[in-house]
Amino acid sequence: MKLLEEKILKEGTVLDGNILKVASFLNQKLDVDFIGKMGSEIADIYRNDNVTKILTIETSGIAIAFAAAQKIGCPVVFAKKHRTTNINGDVYSASAFSFTHQLNYNIIVPTEFLDKNDRIVIVDDFLANGNALDGLIEIVNKSGATLVGCTCAIEKGFQHGGDKLRDKGIRIESLAIIEKMSPEGITFRCN
Amino acid sequence: MKLLEEKILKEGTVLDGNILKVASFLNQKLDVDFIGKMGSEIADIYRNDNVTKILTIETSGIAIAFAAAQKIGCPVVFAKKHRTTNINGDVYSASAFSFTHQLNYNIIVPTEFLDKNDRIVIVDDFLANGNALDGLIEIVNKSGATLVGCTCAIEKGFQHGGDKLRDKGIRIESLAIIEKMSPEGITFRCN
Numbered sequence: 001m002k003l004l005e006e007k008i009l010k011e012g013t014v015l016d017g018n019i020l021k022v023a024s025f026l027n028q029k030l031d032v033d034f035i036g037k038m039g040s041e042i043a044d045i046y047r048n049d050n051v052t053k054i055l056t057i058e059t060s061g062i063a064i065a066f067a068a069a070q071k072i073g074c075p076v077v078f079a080k081k082h083r084t085t086n087i088n089g090d091v092y093s094a095s096a097f098s099f100t101h102q103l104n105y106n107i108i109v110p111t112e113f114l115d116k117n118d119r120i121v122i123v124d125d126f127l128a129n130g131n132a133l134d135g136l137i138e139i140v141n142k143s144g145a146t147l148v149g150c151t152c153a154i155e156k157g158f159q160h161g162g163d164k165l166r167d168k169g170i171r172i173e174s175l176a177i178i179e180k181m182s183p184e185g186i187t188f189r190c191n
Numbered sequence: 192m193k194l195l196e197e198k199i200l201k202e203g204t205v206l207d208g209n210i211l212k213v214a215s216f217l218n219q220k221l222d223v224d225f226i227g228k229m230g231s232e233i234a235d236i237y238r239n240d241n242v243t244k245i246l247t248i249e250t251s252g253i254a255i256a257f258a259a260a261q262k263i264g265c266p267v268v269f270a271k272k273h274r275t276t277n278i279n280g281d282v283y284s285a286s287a288f289s290f291t292h293q294l295n296y297n298i299i300v301p302t303e304f305l306d307k308n309d310r311i312v313i314v315d316d317f318l319a320n321g322n323a324l325d326g327l328i329e330i331v332n333k334s335g336a337t338l339v340g341c342t343c344a345i346e347k348g349f350q351h352g353g354d355k356l357r358d359k360g361i362r363i364e365s366l367a368i369i370e371k372m373s374p375e376g377i378t379f380r381c382n
Contacts, residue, residue, distance in 0.1 A: 029304045030253075030267040032260040058250040062221075063257050063267070069223040076221040076254070113220045 001041050001175040004153065005188050007034065014181050018128075018156065026125055026153060030063050038175060039067025042123060042151050045173050046072065049148045052118045053077055055140065057096075057107060057132055060125040064153055068123055077114060079107040079136060092142045096135030107135045109143075116144030127152035127174055130161025137170065149173055156181075157189050192232050192366040195344065196379050198225060199367060205374050209319075209347065217316055217344060221254050229366060230258025233314060233342050236364050237263065240339045243309045244268055246331065248287075248298060248323055251316040255344055259314055268305060270298040270327060283333045287326030298326045300334075307335030318343035318365055321352025328361065340364055347372075348380050 013021040025031035042064075051072050056065035057079040065076045081098075082105070090111040097104050114120070122136045133150055140147045149171035155162045157177045165172050177189035204212040216222035233255075242263050247256035248270040256267045272289075273296070281302040288295050305311070313327045324341055331338045340362035346353045348368045356363050368380040 023301065023304075028269060028271065028301060030257060030260070030269070032257060032266060033264075035257075036261065059253065059269075059271075062250065062253045066221060066223060066226075066254050066257055069221070070227065073224075075223060078219060078221070078250075080219065080250075110214065110219060113214075 001038070003034075003037060004176045008154065008176060008178075009186060012186065014183050014186065018159070018181075020126075020154065020156070020178070020181060020186075022154070026064075027060050032063075035063050035067045036070075038064055038153060039069075039071045041175060042068035042121070043071030045151060046121055046148060049121075050119050051121050051148055053114070053120050053145075054123050055079070055109070055114070055120050055136055056123045057081070057136060061123055064125060065123040068121070068151075072121075077109060079109045079139065081105045081107055092139045094135035094138035094142075097129070097131040107132075107139065109139050111143070114140070114143035114145050118143070118145035119148050120145050121148050122150040124150075124152045125154065127155040127162050127172070128159040130165055133161065133165060133172075137165075151175065154178065192229070194225075194228060195367045199345065199369075200377060203377065205372050205377065209350070209372075211317075211345065211347070211369070211372060211377075213345070217255075218251050223254075226254050226258045227261075229255055229344060230260075230262045232366060233259035233312070234262030236342060237312055237339060240312075241310050242312050242339055244305070244311050244336075245314050246270070246300070246305070246311050246327055247314045248272070248327060252314055255316060256314040259312070259342075263312075268300060270300045270330060272296045272298055283330045285326035285329035285333075288320070288322040298323075298330065300330050302334070305331070305334035305336050309334070309336035310339050311336050312339050313341040315341075315343045316345065318346040318353050318363070319350040321356055324352065324356060328356075342366065345369065 011024045054065045054069045069076045091108045155174035155177040179189040180187040202215045245256045245260045260267045282299045346365035346368040370380040371378040
């Protein structure tokens with residue numbers, strides 16, 4: 001998505017430790033109009049796939065997932081990272097590692113919100129090592145639903161999580177793939 | 192908001208410990224169309240107030256805040272509950288207690304995303320004891336911005352957090368106010 005690449009170049013900052021800061025439009029301040037455009041792009045990618053639900057994970061995936069679901073006309077389900085007091089009953093769970101928080105956690109979705117008739121697109125903000133996607137894919141598989149594909153806004157291609165999943169035959173359609181980045185500059189993978 | 196009261200009566204479940212479970216449309220599965228209607232209602236409440244930003248807090252406030260911001264035509268800023276590796280630089284911070292998680296945490300907004308010219312509406316999913324709002328209001332005050340008002344989707348009127356804030360002169364416009372609830376039924380406050 002050319003517009004996203006331009007936005008990353010204009011507003012993104014590369015920090016130490018392979019961190020791309022895009023807090024000005026995606027992670028902590030939400031550019032609602034721009035995220036709406038990302039939602040339209042995601043709806044367009046899956047326009048022939050009869051998607052019934054978007055699955056994402058708290059926190060930063062929620063706005064993009066919401067915008068995509070508005071265009072597709074389906075609900076969003078989001079996985080939580082902790083079991084909280086307002087989740088009762090049965091859950092699908094999987095283990096995932098957070099690159100941002102540098103810790104392992106359980107991700108949880110109540111079983112009532114996914115079923116075998118669902119056709120799911122997973123949406124998230126970043127794809128780096130693929131740990132969050134691994135967990136979300138495990139949850140889709142446990143539910144018996146069909147995984148249509150996964151779209152992350154920004155894939156860090158140099159961390160190879162996306163390519164590992166592609167090698168397994170999973171459809172990964174990132175909106176922008178960064179091939180190289182450093183404080184001096186960002187290079188995108190050519191389509 | 193009559194539609195929200197009806198939705199709560201239809202889909203909400205009262206659990207032990209004064210927990211209202213509305214995970215089927217607001218907390219873990221997002222009814223995107225319905226949340227869009229809540230966004231329109233919020234935009235209507237503040238239509239003459241020249242709102243420049245919506246402030247919310249991760250996680251469950253984000254979708255409602257996003258929908259309201261779409262209708263108002265402004266960005267969303269959300270407070271995070273932990274300092275993470277992709278936040279650098281100066282932050283406004285405040286302490287808040289999570290009723291859902293039963294713990295204290297720091298909430299943080301980078302100073303670059305709020306300034307004294309902003310006219311802020313705070314949006315969240317629940318208002319119970321008002322602890323999250325207290326923290327968000329403290330952050331708005333620290334930034335020097337103007338607090339226009341606060342809208343939570345569901346106020347638990349019997350926990351009095353909203354009324355305490357109203358008594359301080361803060362504009363609190365909840366979309367639905369629960370006066371009483373138990374597993375046997377839910378009663379709303381009359382407008």
